Amino acid sequence: MQDYKKLIEKYEKDLIRNRRYLHQHPELGFDLDHTVQYVKEELTAMGCKPIDIGDHGGAAVIGKKEGRCILLRSDMDALPMKEESGLPFSCTYDSAAHTCGHDTHTAMLLTAARIFKEIEDELPGKVKLLFQPAEEIGYGCRNMVENGILENPKVDAAFGAHIMSCFPKETVLYGTGSLSTGADLFTITVHGKGGHGSVPHTTIDPINIACHIVLNLQTVNSREIDAQEMAVLDFGSINAGSAGNAIPETAVLKGNIRTFNNDVRRQIKKRVSEITEQTAAMFGGSAQIEYSLEMGAVVTDTMVTALCGNEIKKHMDAAKVNDHILKLPFSEDFSYISDLVPSTFFLIGACPENSEVLTQHNPRIIFDEESMKTGVLVYVAGAMGYLKEGGKEKI
Secondary structure (H helix, E strand, O other): OOOHHHHHHHOHHHHHHHHHHHHHOOOEOOOOHHHHHHHHHHHHHOOOOOEEEOOOEEEEEEOOOOOOEEEEEEEOOEEOOOOOOOOOOOOOOOOOEOOOOHHHHHHHHHHHHHHHHHOHHHOOOEEEEEEEOOOOOOOHHHHHHHOOOOOOOOOOEEEEEEEEEEEEOOOEEOOOEEOEOOEEEEEEEEEOEOEEOOOHHHOEOHHHHHHHHHHHHHHHHHHHOOOOOOEEEEEEEEEEOOOOOEEOOEEEEEEEEEEOOHHHHHHHHHHHHHHHHHHHHHOOOEEEEEEEEEEOOOEEOHHHHHHHHHHHHOOOOHHHEEOOOOOEOOOOOOHHHHOOOOEEEEEEEEEOOOOOOOOOOOOOOOOOOOHHHHHHHHHHHHHHHHHHHOOOOOO
């Protein structure tokens, strides 16, 4: 059995060097010029041929033999905030910080690439590496798919991973089924007829319509969705008018839908449209719905998850692996890939020992660097598990 841990130790200095450099130079969204250039230089130095994908995405393919192709994805973008971790290699920027750990993901996948290049002659297929932009704004993965990341070579399975500050260091967590919620952010614009507040009978009040829309939509969860399903449909913003004695022309509502079941998600979106439009029409107005984000739940495939997970378990202490975790309350744009090809997703615990447990996006967050080696192991062993057995019908 290949000793992946020994190979990881060989490249540990590069792993830490890459992570700390990226940590000190965060960039946002699709604006990743420096980050992408750095990744391409590292890939070139190890003998890979970088491929530009879409808007500031990067890729590489490793493997000389014909066979299955598995895609390994990491995200690269940071968050628009100032870091307050106090680490000696903290970022000094005021407007960007790696408080979700995407710097670690990029460093882990670069290290996995070094290992795959070293054992390239032994790979029973191909590994496609994806360095993705704009995960934090929810558009990056879709952009990669639209620009062909799943083709040339055709991807047979996909693998995502995320470091997590809320789980103990050097642990691995995964499961089969719905791992994360979908996320749909929408804006409803209600159109009425404005006028003076003293003669409301000459107006069509969009505020009244908006209030009825909010109330009517509350019945979707309570009366139309199976009680065994988790579904969120709520509103976080209502804006209309500027004067107390004037009925405005429009009212604007902003809300969001979250669910683990993509069929339930489609049902809710259908009912939001129907109820909104019919409620507005009932009062003589009209309403338009626009989605600023449409993202399904990440649903992991049974076979791919088992093939990857079983190989990872061979190289880890059983006490540090939880293979039954599901339905976590976060959203991931990896769903744009998992909707199209059989996929799996692994979480890597990285809460430092004797440390306050902080959630992702906290400016004081610290990820345990030793746990990055676990992340590299997950990438490498997971990919090898699939490539060795992925062409077989049974596991």
